[in-house]
Amino acid sequence: MEEEASVAANLLDLTLRPFELTDVDDFMVWATDDRVTRFCSWDTYTSIESAVKCITENILPHPWIRAICLKNRPVGSISVTPNKEDKFRGEIGYTLAADYWGRGIATAAVKMAVKIVFREWVWLERLEALVDVENWGSQRVLEKSGFEKEGVLRKFYLHKGKLKDMVMFSLLRS
Known part of the structure; x- marks a missing residue:
């Protein structure tokens, strides 16, 4: 019960805000961690200079x-990227420092981002998320955030030199 109260208190302090260049040291905490970047499209950062450039x-x-x-x-971090061909679609992605895994933070952040993006982008009808079939934690975050699993796309994504199966999730505005 004490741990649940601690999680709830942490979530009250949760905000989403634009990045600033001064966030580079905090960014390096998760961007240099192979556990975090394992499923990311980008490689683990090894220098502050490359992080500043990013x-x-x-x-x-x-x-x-x-x-x-x-x-x-x-x-x-959490992002929504508009689909280049179909303006009504966007793709959501997120990363979280490993020290904060399993506390409901990613789920809360996804729920917050969904509300904000659907409010700000009135043309957006569908949010998608592509998740590595081995990334069980991210799949659970999406399910708890209201996304529906649509299916597995076999050998869909070339990730760090390997063809990977990906799970497609979606959330509709309606």
Whole structure:
């Protein structure tokens, strides 16, 4: 019961906010952790310079990416990327520092992001998430956030040199 109260208190301090270049040290906590980057499309960062470049060139200009913060300190990231061909679709993705896994933080962040994006992007009808079949934690986050599992896409994604099966999840505005 005490642990549940602690989790609830942490979630009260949970916010999503735009990244700043000054977040680079916090970003490095999860971006240098192979456990976190195992399922990410990008490789583990090995230098502060490459992280600064990523924040400057990829994160800051991104149409919708936010730092997942506890007490305004970034512990992860969440993004929604519009589909280039079909404007009514977007893809959600997230990462969270390993020290915060299993506390409901990713689920709460996904729920918050969904509400914000559907409110801000009135044209968006469908959010999708592609998850590695081996990433059980992320699949559970999506299920708890209201996403529906649509099926497995076999040998769908070339990830770090290997063809991977991916699970498609979706959430509709309606």
